[in-house]
Amino acid sequence: MNFDAPPLETVTIDDLEALGVGAGILGTGGGGHPRVGKLRLRTIFEDPTYPDAVEVIRPEDLSADATVASVGGMGAPTIGVEKFPNGREEIRSLDAIETASGRTVDALIPGEIGGVNSIVPLCVGAMTGLPVLDADGMGRAFPELQMDTFFIYGHPVNYAAISDERGNTITYQDVDSAERLESFARAATVDMGGRAGYAFPLMDGSFVADYSILDTLSLAHELGTAVLAAQTDGRDPIETACEVVGGTQLFTGKVTDVYRRNEAGFANGEVTLAELDGTEDITIEFQNEFLVARNDEGDVLASVPDLICLVDKDTGLPITTDALRYGQRVTVLGVPAPALLRTDDALDVIGPEAFGYDLTYEPLRVE
Amino acid sequence: MNFDAPPLETVTIDDLEALGVGAGILGTGGGGHPRVGKLRLRTIFEDPTYPDAVEVIRPEDLSADATVASVGGMGAPTIGVEKFPNGREEIRSLDAIETASGRTVDALIPGEIGGVNSIVPLCVGAMTGLPVLDADGMGRAFPELQMDTFFIYGHPVNYAAISDERGNTITYQDVDSAERLESFARAATVDMGGRAGYAFPLMDGSFVADYSILDTLSLAHELGTAVLAAQTDGRDPIETACEVVGGTQLFTGKVTDVYRRNEAGFANGEVTLAELDGTEDITIEFQNEFLVARNDEGDVLASVPDLICLVDKDTGLPITTDALRYGQRVTVLGVPAPALLRTDDALDVIGPEAFGYDLTYEPLRVE
DSSP states (O other): OOOOOOOOEEGGGGGHHHHHHHHHHHTTTTOOOOOHHHHHHHHHHHHSSSEEEEEEEOGGGGOTOEEEEEEEEEEEEHTTTEEESSOOOHHHHHHHHHHTTTTOOOOOEEESSSTTTTTHHHHHHHHHHHOEEEEESSSOSSSSGGGSSSHHTTTOOOEEEEEEEOOEEEEEEEEEEEHHHHHHHHHHHHHHHEEEEEEEEEEEHHHHHSEEEHHHHHHHHHHHHHHHHHHHHHOOOHHHHHHHOEEEEEEEEEEEEEEEEEEETEEEEEEEEETTTTSSSEEEEEEEEEEEEEETTTEEEEEETSSEEETTTTTOOOGGGOOTTTTTEEEEEEEEEEOOSSSSHHHHHHHHGGGSSSOOOOOOOOO | OOOOOOOOEEEEEGGGGHHHHHHHHHHOSSSSHHHHHHHHHHHHHHHHTSSEEEEOOOOGSSSSTTTTEEEEEOOOOHTTSSSEEEOOOHHHHHHHHHHHHHHOEEEEEEESSSSSTTTHHHHHHHOOOOOEEEEESSSSSSSGGGGGGHHHHHHOEEEEEEOOOOOOOEEEESSSSSSHHHHHHHHHHTEEEEEEEEEEEEEHHHHHHHEETTTTHHHHHHHHHHHHHHHHHHHHHHHHHHHHHHHHEEEEEEEEEEEEETTEEEEEEEEEEETTTSSSSEEEEEEEEEEEEEETOOOOOEEEEEEEEEEEETTTBBOOGGGTTTTOOEEEEOOOOGGGSSHHHHHHHSSGGGGOOOOOOOOOOOO
């Protein structure tokens, strides 16, 4: 990434639009629809009960033994756009793990970057006064919680909680693996109607400093700002986006087919794109997020953990998997994954084979 | 019931055999295999770390605002006989709801009467020093947790927890119905391998006094004592059992068929019995517990909530649904359910229609 903008110090209502756009692009089709995240945070900022700004900090601003938790939404994005939260799901989850552990959380961190899940920690920060770290556990979005760098790099599943809009709250402790927490919490999320708020795990500041993907809120903000500015200043929004994130354009075409099904708490499926002035097409498979893009000869253009991002070909605005529609004109961006996602340990959990594909990860190269 | 024996004041190792037999019969095929419950409590009594006796008390021994919780095992009995616990599942669950609520439990109560689930509270009592109430939430065993009188009579699902032998612990709070807790906890129990220990809910002493089935530990003990004594003093164990519990003999025959499957965390199926010296047969359907007994013309001999208990025709010892085998010679006892299980409120939850049968409950009458 070619990111050298000044880091975010606060988030106010003026940052919402840019953050939503940038996080929506980096969310690789998942992480929630940007409109949903923006609406939640806008509602809070417009409520006089709460402050007008959320503090954004860096891991080095925390003491090594400060307590950090991630908060966000779990479930299928297709459900997330229809089943709105009551807004206190993550706070109840946070309360539950604080009570269970006897610890007090000092800062929040997004579990992933996406239109909802990078915004929810800011909502909780605004409501609780807690600062939010300029970092996250994925540097993008992934469908399952063991795919957080926190768990990939060995953090114990000490405490976790989920809560739904009716107040049903479930706390998990001493769970023997992140995969088991995923299984427990996914089944309960389905039972809750397909969408819940979460808080997990309780991490020390030093762990977060070592094993989170850094500067991702600032990156999302810068990306969104650049794309929105390009729409009016005559630059090409997509070229601008590629410059900010160090990505490349993989394909531009029209959505000719979308196959999507909600199963086991995920929005799974595939989308086919056809060239506007040509005969080539490509297919992208997704599980909440875009996982593998192939051309019509079956060659892999990009795969997890590298980012496959769909944007409107004219505006550069993100298109999430829940919003895919026949006829959309889209550009597919490929963005090399952060280094922490490309290690052997990471590829075991978030490489194409971890998603059931019989293919070896080939790192995306951008000239 | 014709029960007028002196109430139990303590349970020691000398009571185990009788309690296991009596609770096994009253468990109506479920509530766990008596051998499993006895083994757990015997192991604790033989451990010098723990006292030699557990105190048994009546609801009137508790203050109105004392805190009571039920503890026991959840899952399919067929799995419970093979997947042994590590013994601390229920204590971890109890710790979890105490921490979540900030309350301290003063006494334990069995959630149901059965070969395991009336014994587990005694195990936890022995390990923690807490007294155990001579009462329970079913007066028998039922497959699902909303079938506890606590929930039938409106106690909120304030706190609940389950834990498995690996230490995975899940706490539920503010759950909006007992049916939803059943759904959450059943799915998690299946994920835990089909068997978990539980603690729930946190009740006041006054609620337990009004809405539990009273004297059931004493009844189980008296029933077991009488059956065991009859085996050696020449009386008929089965007639003796009927006298103690106010029941009747519905049928005696040989097991000619058992259809059993583990599905969705339950041991479901049906058993067919044929007369030893005749041509009649009967079929009994079960879901962990025996639910409906019909003769070969389809007439209902007995149904939930009345107790259908299978015992060995010679010894009077209980036969649980997991232990049914071709060729067993068994007698089927019918025992009228306690009054709290026969109200309209109760029948909505534990009547035959609640189990999906198209039949109206006809109270079993014993001449």
